[in-house]
Amino acid sequence: MLSRDGAAGLVCLGGSLWFLVATRGLPHPALVPIGPAFYPRILLTITALLSAALVVADLVRRRGAARRAPVRYGLVLLTFAIFGVYVALLPPLGYRVATFLFVGGLQAALERPRGARWWRVLAVALVTTVATYYAFEGYLSVLLPRGRLTGF
C-alpha cells in the first residue's frame, strides 16, 4: 500500500506526464535551434523521473510500527472555506464590505465569541478594514476592488 510519499509521487507523475503531452502542441521555430517546448520538456521529464523514483522508493521502503499524531483538520478546512467565500465575495461586494465580513466571520469561527467578545470581533473587523483601506487607497495609491452589487 502506498503512503503519502507514494501518493504524492503518483500525483506529480500524472501531472508532469499530462503537461509533457501538452507540450506536443507547441510550435517548433524554423530559424532557431531551440523552441518553446525545449526547456519544459527537459524539466517535465526530470520531474516525471523524480516522481517515479518517489513512488518506487515508497514501495520498497520498509515501514516500522508508527502511530498517528492527533491533528485537527476542522479549523483548517473551515478557514480555507471562509477564505474561499471571501475571495468569491470580493468582486460583487467590494473590498470594504467583504473584508469586514471576512475578518468578523473568521474571528468568530476560530474562537466562538461570548458576551463582550462580540464587540472585540466587530472592532477588529472594522479597524482592519478601515486601516488597510486608507493605508492602501489613501497613502499607497492602490485602488482596492469595488463591488459590482454595492457600487463601492
Place this chain on the structure above:
Amino acid sequence: MISLLFASLGEVLHLKFLIPLALGTWAGMIGGAIPGVTITMTIILVLPFTFGLDPLQGLATMTGVYVGGCAGGLVSASLLGIPGTPSAIATTFDGFPMARKGEPGRAVWLGTWASVFGGLLGAAFLIGATGPLAAFALEFGPWEYFSLFIFALSMVAGLTEASLLKGLLSGAIGLIVTVIGSDPIMAVPRLTLGTEFLRSGFQFLPVLIGIFAFAQIMTDLERMGGNVAPPRVEAPSLAVSHLSVIREILSRPFLLLWSTLIGVWIGVLPAIGGSAANVMAYDQAKKFSKRPEKFGTGIPEGVIASESSNNANVGGSLVTIMAFGIPGDAVTAVMLGAMIIHGIQPGPLFISQEPRVAYGIFAAYLVAHPVMLVLQWLGARFYLRVVQVPKSVLIPVVLVLCTVGAYALNNIIENVYVLLIFGVLGYLLVKFRFPLAPLILGVILGDQIEVNLVRALMTDADPWLFLTRPLSGGMLLASVASVGLALWQHRRQQRMGAAAKAGAPDTDF
C-alpha cells in the same frame, strides 16, 4: 567606495528614508517576536506597503524588516522560551533560563547588543566583499549562470530535512510554475490551459504569499486545535546596565568574532540559512568553552553566540543576493523578489549600474542596527504583549494583508485567485512533507535558469560547454556532489535513526 558609502549613509539618515526604515525594522521586530509569523512572512506582509515608494525607500524598509526580524525573535525566545523565528532557536537555550533566574533584562539586552555587534561586523563583510565578488561574477557567461542557479537549487533541495527526492521534486515544481505562460523566445503561450490570464505567467508574489503564508498559518491552526488564545504572561521589567552588558560581550571577543564568522559564512552559502547559523554558532561556542556543562543553564556565551551569528547571517546572505543574484533560503528568496518588484535586478552588474541603490542598501543595513536598538529599548515590553494577541485575531488580519498584497501587485483580482490556489497547494505540500524552500527558490530562479540555458545554446549549440568551461563544469560537479552528499547523509541518518523513528507519526493514509 568609502565616499559613496558616506554619501549613502547621509541619504538614508534623511527622514524620507529613515522613517520607512524604522517602520520596517519595527514591523520586523513585531513579526519576529510572534511565534509562527517568521521573518519571511513579515517581509511578504510588509512588501505591498512599499509598492508606491521609491526603490531605495522600499528596499530600506525591507532591509529594516530583515534586521528587525532577527532581533524580534529573541524577545519571545528569552522571555517566553518560544523562539519567535527559527533563527532564535538557540537563544532559548540560555536566554530563557537566564530570564527565569530573574535576569530577563540581561537576557534580552545581551541578545540585542550581540545582534548589533554581529550585524555590524556582518555589514563590514557585506560592504567589503560584495564588490569583489560581483567583479568576479562579471566573468560569468550564460553557461556559468545556468550552472550557478542549478548549484543553488541542488544545495537547497539536498540540504532539506525531508527526503532528498522530495527536495528535488519541490524545486522542480517551482521551476514548472515559471514555465507556465509565454516562452522567452517566441512568446508562445505554454501550458496555460487556454486561460488568457495565464499567458503572462504567474506573478511570483501571489505564488510566494500563497505557498508560504497559508502553509504557515494552516499548520499553526491544526497544531493549536481549538486553543487559539496564548497564555497570559506579565511583562517583566527589562531594566539593566547597558555598559555592563556591552562589557560582558566585548570581554569575549573570540566568541563574538567566531560566531559572527559562522553567521556570515552560512549566510553566503546557499541553502543553509539563519536557523542553522545560530544553532551551529551555539554548538561551536559550547565546544570552545571552558565550561561546556554550563551551557543551557542561562550563561551569556549561549545568548551572545546565537544572536551575533543570526544577525551576521543577514549580511552574508545579502552578499550572495547582491553579488550573484541568488537567494540562499526562503527569506532571501523573498528579499530577492522584493528587489525585483522594485525594479532592481541583483547580480554582478547591480553595484556598477545602480551604485546609489546598492550603497543605499549597505547604508540601510548599517543604520537598521542602531534603529533596532532604539526600538528594542522603547518597545521590548510591548512586543511581549503583541505576542499574546490571540491567533483568532491575528490570522484574519494576516490573511487580509496577504490578499491585499497579492491584489496590489497589479490591481487585478486574478492574483487573489492565484493566492488561494497556491495557498491550497502550499498546505498540501506541507502535509505531504515537501520542503517549501526549494519550491520558492525554483519559482524565483526559474525564469533565469531558462533564459541562461537558451542564451547559452543560442550562442553555441554545443551542450558540452556546460561541462568543459571550468567554472560552469565545476559548479555542475559541485551540484552533483551536493546531491550525492545529501543522499549519503540521508542514508546514514536513516540507518542511525531507524529505532528512534518507530515512534514518529504515521504518514500512511
